[in-house]
Amino acid sequence: METSFNWLDPFGSINLNIGEWADGIKGWAMSNRPLIQPIKSFFETIIQSIEGALQTVPPLIMLILLVLIAWQAAGRRVALLVLVCLTVLGLLDPTAWSLAMTTLAIVISSVLICVLIGLPLGVLAGKSDGFEQAMRPGLDTMQTIPAFVYLVPVVMLIGIGNVSGVIVTIIFALPPLVRLTSLGIRNVNPHVVEAARAFGATPRQILFKVELPLATPTILAGLNQTIMLSLSMVVIASMISVRGLGNEVLRAMGRLDAGKAIVGGLGIVMLAIVLDRITQGLGRSGRDRGHRPWWQTGPVGLIANLFYKPA
Amino acid sequence: MKTQSEEAVIRCDGVWKVFGANAKKAIKAITSGEMTKVEIRDKLDCVVGVRDASFSVARGEIFCIMGLSGSGKSTLIRHINRLIEPTAGAIYIEGRNVNAMGASELRQLRAEKIGMVFQNMALMPHRNVRDNVAFALEVRGAPEEKRRKVAQDAIDAVELSGWELKYPDELSGGMQQRVGLARAIAADPTILLMDEPFSALDPLIRRQLQGTFMQLSAELHKTTVFITHDLEEAIRIGDRIAIMKDGVLVQVGTPEEIVTRPADDYVAEFVAGISKLDLVTAARIMQPLAWYQQAHGSANTAAWPVAAPTDKLNTLVDLAVGTEHPILIAADGVTVGVVTKSALLRGIQGREDIAQPLPEVI
Known part of the structure; x- marks a missing residue:
């Protein structure tokens, strides 16, 4: 169509057809859906079994369980806070608890897969400068690219539903875990690692007996961030038909229904507080806990002390 | 067979450690005397950590x-347990x-x-x-x-x-x-x-x-x-x-x-600032009895305090404080030398002016 090349506006005259090219990949993917099917069913199984478990447990039992977990992980004060938050969540609406469990299942599935992918990547990035350099642009992209950009291709490839929701969430929530795992490994006192080498430890023993234990607080901070980011994706993910609290917010927006919006919004906030406080409690260092092993504190400690008296 | 105590457990043989990419070149430059340490740092971007260290324990x-x-x-x-690899040597x-x-x-x-x-x-x-x-x-x-x-x-x-x-x-x-x-x-x-x-x-x-x-x-x-x-x-x-x-x-x-x-x-x-009292032995500062007798005439050594050649200056000072005589140094009952007060004081200073018999005035 253009007859002459405009040097002052070169970009207007050049068309590399990147959009069409991407469409071509999409077309290929859609015609090869069976290849993607096993991945999809793998994710489906994880999500369904987690959600199934969360929904089967009666709300009161689940509430007590979560409070006990909070007590074990973070102490009595946090347990009390968790109790209040969960009660508020449940009282918001008769359906709120079940919706929250659905959302929780999505979050847990995403975080589980984030850990499976992110921890090894983070360890590699912590050990190798080259790998860290290579990873960085990818992680930057994942964190900054608007979710809507990859929402479409993911739906095209996998279709709407929970699996797409989990994949979209993973893309957004993975980077902090990788970054903070790498940071944690890098910040381990090099003298301690040297001492481990001097006493004949293998690289694997150094990783598991020295580096990972010492990096744990930083890694758990990364896990905390990953969980928070997963939770913040639930509203966006509900656009591709992911059920749960996010869906309530989305529907409320469509109908200008303030009541529903508050139920969904507050529900997400309550869930966020609960997850945040529990995972923050996990990240406390041994010194803060007074160097007692985990099984000597909290409710487990109470029960353990009934049967076992330390010498 | 060597006895256990004489055997070298650790032996370092010409160990060099030069940090930097041009390490081998740097070693050559130092051994041939072409460059100083500063030149090597500036021109070859290398830092010399250890330079031709040899010892055995x-x-x-x-x-x-x-x-x-x-x-x-x-x-x-750190070379001994190979936490650091040497650039040269073993x-x-x-x-x-x-x-x-x-x-x-x-x-x-x-x-x-x-x-x-x-x-x-x-x-x-x-x-x-x-x-x-x-x-x-x-x-x-x-x-x-x-x-x-x-x-x-x-x-x-x-x-x-x-x-x-x-x-x-x-x-x-x-x-x-x-x-x-x-x-x-x-x-x-x-x-x-x-x-x-x-x-x-x-x-x-x-x-x-x-x-x-x-x-x-x-x-x-x-x-x-x-x-x-x-x-x-x-x-x-x-x-x-x-x-x-x-x-x-x-x-x-x-x-x-x-x-x-x-x-x-x-x-x-x-x-310079190290106390010699517990380090230097009588053997190092004593002079032959003959030299002493040459300067002072033969004396009756029966009243003199006696010490061993391996005794440290500290012990000699203790002996010298209690008498006006010099100290007789004897090994296995045989007199091997004598330590005068001035030799003792010089020894404490860390000087060794025992090479020649000096006329001493007590």
Whole structure:
């Protein structure tokens, strides 16, 4: 169509057809859906079994369980806070608890897969400068690219539903875990690692007996961030038909229904507080806990002390 | 066959360590005298850590390497268990070339033959005292029961009984270094590498730990390489001392040799402030009885106090205070020399004016 090349506006005259090219990949993917099917069913199984478990447990039992977990992980004060938050969540609406469990299942599935992918990547990035350099642009992209950009291709490839929701969430929530795992490994006192080498430890023993234990607080901070980011994706993910609290917010927006919006919004906030406080409690260092092993504190400690008296 | 005590457990053969990409070129430039250390740093972008260090340590000997910070002593000691690879030269432990070892052989050597103590303790903060001490056994896969027993023995040896289940951050600096010492001796290694172990401690605790260490080393009879920047510590602890400066071993010798016959001005400056009282022996400052009699005429030596040639100046001072006579030095009942008061005073100053018979006036 253009007859002459405009040097002052070169970009207007050049068309590399990147959009069409991407469409071509999409077309290929859609015609090869069976290849993607096993991945999809793998994710489906994880999500369904987690959600199934969360929904089967009666709300009161689940509430007590979560409070006990909070007590074990973070102490009595946090347990009390968790109790209040969960009660508020449940009282918001008769359906709120079940919706929250659905959302929780999505979050847990995403975080589980984030850990499976992110921890090894983070360890590699912590050990190798080259790998860290290579990873960085990818992680930057994942964190900054608007979710809507990859929402479409993911739906095209996998279709709407929970699996797409989990994949979209993973893309957004993975980077902090990788970054903070790498940071944690890098910040381990090099003298301690040297001492481990001097006493004949293998690289694997150094990783598991020295580096990972010492990096744990930083890694758990990364896990905390990953969980928070997963939770913040639930509203966006509900656009591709992911059920749960996010869906309530989305529907409320469509109908200008303030009541529903508050139920969904507050529900997400309550869930966020609960997850945040529990995972923050996990990240406390041994010194803060007074160097007692985990099984000597909290409710487990109470029960353990009934049967076992330390010498 | 060599006797056990004469055999060299550690032998360093012309060890060089040059940091930087052009290391080989830098070595050539230094050995041929083309470039100085500064030129090498600026032109080749290399830093010389250790320069042609050769020494050997006999079984049971305590070998001190003394130097100021940046002299390369910590770099040198790390070559012995190959935490650092030499640029040139080789290290032999009991005749085996450490640099030719494979990864698993090297790990076995480190875990079973060599214990190391670090200036900054380098204890593992997430492990209690017992698990820190048992680390070398743990990495070799020793059973739990054995680890416990061995760790307990080592903890008892450094007088930390009762602290087994405490964590490093609950201990004082001196106690932490005791744990470091216990960790090093737990696997009953042949060799102890001590990298400025007591430098970070305050003087009183340092003395205490030096005491503990010397007592332990007398009992356990380990071959030890001991790094320090404190000459007094080196003299107190070492059987032999190597003085290191800018990556070079300037002088290697017994404490007495270092103090009385410094190899150059650098060493001389170091030893200037060192008290000779407990170092210099009568043998070094005595003069033949004949010289004395030549100057003073024959005297009745029956009333003179008698000391052995190996007695230190301190002992001689004690003897000299109680009498007006010179001190007779006798070995196995045979008179070998005499120490006059002025020779004794000169000895305390660190001077050796005994080469010629001087006319003495008492």
